[in-house]
Amino acid sequence: MSRSSKRWVREHRKDPYVQKARQEKYRSRSAYKLLQIQERLPLMRPGDAVVDLGAAPGGWSQVAAKRVGPKGCVVAVDRLAMEPISGVDVLQGDIGEAATVDSLLEALSGRKADLLLSDMAPSTTGIASLDHDQSMALAGRVMDLVPRLLRSGGGLVLKVFQGGDLPGLQREMGSRFKTARTWKPPASRTRSVEVYLVGLGFRG
Numbered sequence: 001m002s003r004s005s006k007r008w009v010r011e012h013r014k015d016p017y018v019q020k021a022r023q024e025k026y027r028s029r030s031a032y033k034l035l036q037i038q039e040r041l042p043l044m045r046p047g048d049a050v051v052d053l054g055a056a057p058g059g060w061s062q063v064a065a066k067r068v069g070p071k072g073c074v075v076a077v078d079r080l081a082m083e084p085i086s087g088v089d090v091l092q093g094d095i096g097e098a099a100t101v102d103s104l105l106e107a108l109s110g111r112k113a114d115l116l117l118s119d120m121a122p123s124t125t126g127i128a129s130l131d132h133d134q135s136m137a138l139a140g141r142v143m144d145l146v147p148r149l150l151r152s153g154g155g156l157v158l159k160v161f162q163g164g165d166l167p168g169l170q171r172e173m174g175s176r177f178k179t180a181r182t183w184k185p186p187a188s189r190t191r192s193v194e195v196y197l198v199g200l201g202f203r204g
């Protein structure tokens with residue numbers, strides 16, 4: 001095992017969010033990032049329809065399903081296979097493929113989502129500029145999907161890796177949503193370049 005992998009394993013074992021996730025039965029420590037964003041901003045209400053892009057292993061979908069309750073719906077998609085979650089419609093596919101988007105629309109049965117989540121991340125290379133470009137490309141795909149999937153007035157939470165193209169995306173969020181914020185929740189590791197863009201009140 002490389003020195004950086006050893007450090008990751010050591011840090012992962014000690015990480016309070018990893019331990020909390022285990023105790024509270026969340027599938028990922030990432031669940032706490034969404035819970036912390038939700039504590040600050042009114043993202044979801046009972047009865048809402050939520051689409052979770054890049055959902056595996058399913059922490060965010062668990063948070064969303066709890067929040068929207070039995071009258072709401074959650075559709076989760078990932079290119080990786082995901083274990084079923086009660087109250088979540090789980091799809092497998094790449095969001096860059098038309099067939100995946102068709103399945104998402106079908107799962108929503110004509111309804112548009114109240115909230116679109118994307119915690120998607122590219123496979124990282126360790127080369128910051130390349131990882132940023134790939135993260136921005138994923139974010140671009142999500143932005144293209146917004147008018148098809150999100151209702152007017154709805155919200156978006158979008159993870160991106162920081163870098164030179166971030167200000168342009170922030171401006172786009174500002175023009176498409178009534179409120180746009182960029183935030184790094186406490187559960188996001190300081191070392192990670194990820195930040196979350198949150199848009200509320202889609203001007204669709």
Ligand SMILES: C[S@@+](CC[C@H](N)C(=O)[O-])C[C@H]1O[C@@H](n2cnc3c(N)ncnc32)[C@H](O)[C@@H]1O
Pocket residue numbers: 027028030031053054055056057058059060061077078079080093094095096119120121122138
């Ligand atoms: C950080 S993980 C998501 C963690 C999740 N929010 C949770 O709480 O469990 C990022 C996910 O994005 C997925 N992903 C990346 N690119 C994708 C794409 N083009 N289509 C679908 N899923 C994608 C990856 O397979 C990975 O499972």
